[in-house]
Amino acid sequence: MKPPVRRYRSRPVEYIPPPPAVPGFSRGWIRSRNICFIMADWEAIGDALLVACPYAQYVRRLTPPERDLEKKADPPPTRHICDLVPPVNRFPVDITAQFYGGPQAGHDPEDPARMIAMAPSFSIRDAGRIYPADHEPEQASSGRIDFWLESNNADHIAFMRQIFSLFGRFSSNRHQMMVSVPDYEGYGHKVAGDLWLGHEAIRWALEDPKRVIDYRTYDWRDSEPLLSEQGEPLRGCGVRPIAEKWAGRWPHLAGSVPAPSGK
Incomplete structure (x- = not known):
């Protein structure tokens, strides 16, 4: 059996014994x-x-x-x-x-x-x-x-x-920020968020400053969605990893997006 693909430093994957089966879940x-x-x-x-x-x-x-x-x-x-x-x-x-x-x-x-x-x-x-x-x-x-x-x-x-x-x-929930769309202003730096991004998803996002994850058709900073006269959303938001925090892993991607504004 071939070893697992690992593009990042990690200790070897070890066998996990199977869990015991039970007649049914009481709780x-x-x-x-x-x-x-x-x-x-x-x-x-x-x-x-x-x-x-x-x-x-x-x-x-x-x-x-x-x-x-x-x-x-x-x-x-x-x-x-x-x-x-x-x-x-x-x-x-x-x-x-x-x-x-x-x-x-x-x-x-x-x-x-x-x-x-x-x-x-x-x-x-x-x-x-x-x-x-x-x-x-x-x-x-x-x-x-x-x-x-x-x-x-x-x-x-x-x-x-x-x-x-x-x-x-193979993933991380650290160093993320929200970005507004379409201006891609960064805000809301989260040292540890509730969304776990795969390492390759992080790399994918950092390769283009206009890629976002978990896009929403409204901005978290708005009290209500901003809509055009035709009812189309004027501003949305999504999650991006903060490039500067990942510079040690992918130096060529550092600085590809603005730092959080602190808003």
């Missing part, structure tokens, strides 16, 4: 993380998950528009999460990771629709769609990881923390 618990991972991020994360959790499988269920417009069926389960991330996302993506930790875990072989045991899982929704370059502004969408587990099970909680830690090796 189901969801922990979430907002993310933006573009395709290159998924490639690196998928390789790492293949090493850390070779027992995991990933499934994707198509949205009704995909089935109706493109006449496709749900893709088969796969061991590499990147196999389910389309190169160009025309529709929201919903991928579920399943961790079946033992011989009694999973579905009843005589009735596949019935679970005989449950193990932690996580789902990923609509993260990292890049809108084409002729769209103003060019943008990458944000999404979310939802982790499902038994809150009374210490092994489940430990497993979740290991998975989130693994994702953290």
Whole structure:
């Protein structure tokens, strides 16, 4: 098995033992993380998950528009999460990771629709769609990881923390700012925000000062959206990594955007 793709300094990815399955979740618990991972991020994360959790499988269920417009069926389960991330996302993506930790875990072989045991899982929704370059502004969408587990099970909680830690090796929530669109004025420096950007998403954004992440058709500083007479938004906003803070990692990108104004 080839080692995971790692473009940045990181300790080697280690095997994570599978979590135990339980008859059912007495106190189901969801922990979430907002993310933006573009395709290159998924490639690196998928390789790492293949090493850390070779027992995991990933499934994707198509949205009704995909089935109706493109006449496709749900893709088969796969061991590499990147196999389910389309190169160009025309529709929201919903991928579920399943961790079946033992011989009694999973579905009843005589009735596949019935679970005989449950193990932690996580789902990923609509993260990292890049809108084409002729769209103003060019943008990458944000999404979310939802982790499902038994809150009374210490092994489940430990497993979740290991998975989130693994994702953290390929992403960061530090040194972000809001930028208004279309003037691209920076404001609202966040040392640690609630949006985790993949390292490749950070690189993608810094390569062009007019690329934003998690674009909104209003500006957070406005009390209400500013609209034209035709009802079109006049100003929006999005998230950008602060180039100066990432200069040590990508020196050639430093200074590609203005520093936050402090407003």
